[in-house]
Amino acid sequence: xxxxxxxxxxxxxxxxxxxxxxxxxxxxxxxxxxxxxxxxxxxxxxxxxxxxxxxxxxxxxxxxxxxxxxxxxxxxx
Numbered sequence: 001x002x003x004x005x006x007x008x009x010x011x012x013x014x015x016x017x018x019x020x021x022x023x024x025x026x027x028x029x030x031x032x033x034x035x036x037x038x039x040x041x042x043x044x045x046x047x048x049x050x051x052x053x054x055x056x057x058x059x060x061x062x063x064x065x066x067x068x069x070x071x072x073x074x075x076x077x
Contacts, residue, residue: 046073 041050045062046069057064064070 044069046070 040053042053042056042063042065043050044065046064049065051065055065057067057070059070062070062073064073
């Protein structure tokens, strides 16, 4: 009986130790307000890859990710 009590006590102590260690090492989550602003993504008309809106080359209603794709789409016409 003494051995069983000791085993239960040691198991409980180990569980508490790991629980406290895990709770202490948990990193705080960032809130939405702390996150950096994201910029919108656009889809290239030629290759259909998503890219940042700041890199867009716009011709009328068509949006391209680079000058080469704009020229390639122009050549296809």
